[in-house]
Amino acid sequence: MTESPAGAGSARWSAELPVAFSDPVYVAAVVDLLGAIAYGEISAFERLSEDAKMAPTLEDKAELARMASTEFAHFEGLRARLGEIGADPFAAMADFVGPFEAFHRRTSPADWLEGLVKAYVGDGLAADFYREIAAFLDSDTRAIILESLQDAGQSAFVVDRVRAAIEADPRVGGRLALWGRRLMGEALSQAQRVAAERDALGALLSGGVDRPALDLAAIGRLFTRLTENHSARMEKLGLSA
């Protein structure tokens, strides 16, 4: 995870970076995407370490702190990659501060369980979305994105805690199901806002000489997959989607 200073890598491009990087539109899209994911990771770090305060036990608190540290490690990897491709990592993240903060402000968990559901459902949705987009990228960039999406065992922890809470008090299930739907709605609305505003990301999805395009039908199928995966996650938590 060494980081070359922004801009210093340009001489290395032709030698080390895939041919796709000779297309400035492609580079801009990759920088945008890595910037978005990186900011998402550090913002997940913040959210999880904040939610850790609500943990009912020190053991649960440590579990959330572990999840937060994992997100931060992913952030470091993405930041290093941005440096490697000659971008200023923090400039690349700057435009995504607004949408992520808006999402978190609108979905501030009222208690420990809402925080857990948000971590599980939100991270799952983000991971699905980035994984879909990664399919349009060069293999190095794809690899680093997929690595940053790895589940560090948090899913089992969240599923266990949420299911136990519902078992103890079934009314909790109804409240958390509503919460899960709200999370999905807010996430989609922010994602749409970002997609509409970012020309480079849009251009990426419309393909290139050597890259497939994402047409309207494909976008439709993408949304279907995202929605199905969301429902499957809600079901795993014992919640109706």
Place this chain on the structure above:
Amino acid sequence: MTESPAGAGSARWSAELPVAFSDPVYVAAVVDLLGAIAYGEISAFERLSEDAKMAPTLEDKAELARMASTEFAHFEGLRARLGEIGADPFAAMADFVGPFEAFHRRTSPADWLEGLVKAYVGDGLAADFYREIAAFLDSDTRAIILESLQDAGQSAFVVDRVRAAIEADPRVGGRLALWGRRLMGEALSQAQRVAAERDALGALLSGGVDRPALDLAAIGRLFTRLTENHSARMEKLGLSA
């Protein structure tokens, strides 16, 4: 960093643990000490991730998040060691929640710079203190404690930021010098409280058949060293102690 369940390690004691562990008073003292340091680490994680919110730039925020993640990694190592010696890690930490939380409540930083000074001065003081006590322990336990006290580069970052702020506005130096003195006072008062309440730690310092005792003169010298190191740290920050 695997963790054996609490109690399950007893059969391994005679084979793998140093001879000192056959003394239940020694074991109790080590469990106490590791519990205290471990809770200190997770509480530092919480404090740093909270202070990260006050960061003036995303880069500074990432730096504090990195420091927090480092503290959490130390926590995981100590927790694993507690498991290895047959203790319940969270039970070992429980008694230290009160003193650490009291310290943090009494020294809640009012701004970004106070948070940085607290991280630097507080961690430094804690590290000095634990390093002194580690000298009374078996080499395995000593090694894991010393490892958890390693500076992950945060000192250079804090010194740089604090000195730059004083240069920009010299009045900041006076305020932060007072703040540093208050931190030292509160830390000593909580440490004294813990020492007075923990019989096992007290017994450790009074020595054993094969271990040196810490007599009153030695305690005096210890305090002198702690105070001198504190002054040296304040000076590095550009503050009068």
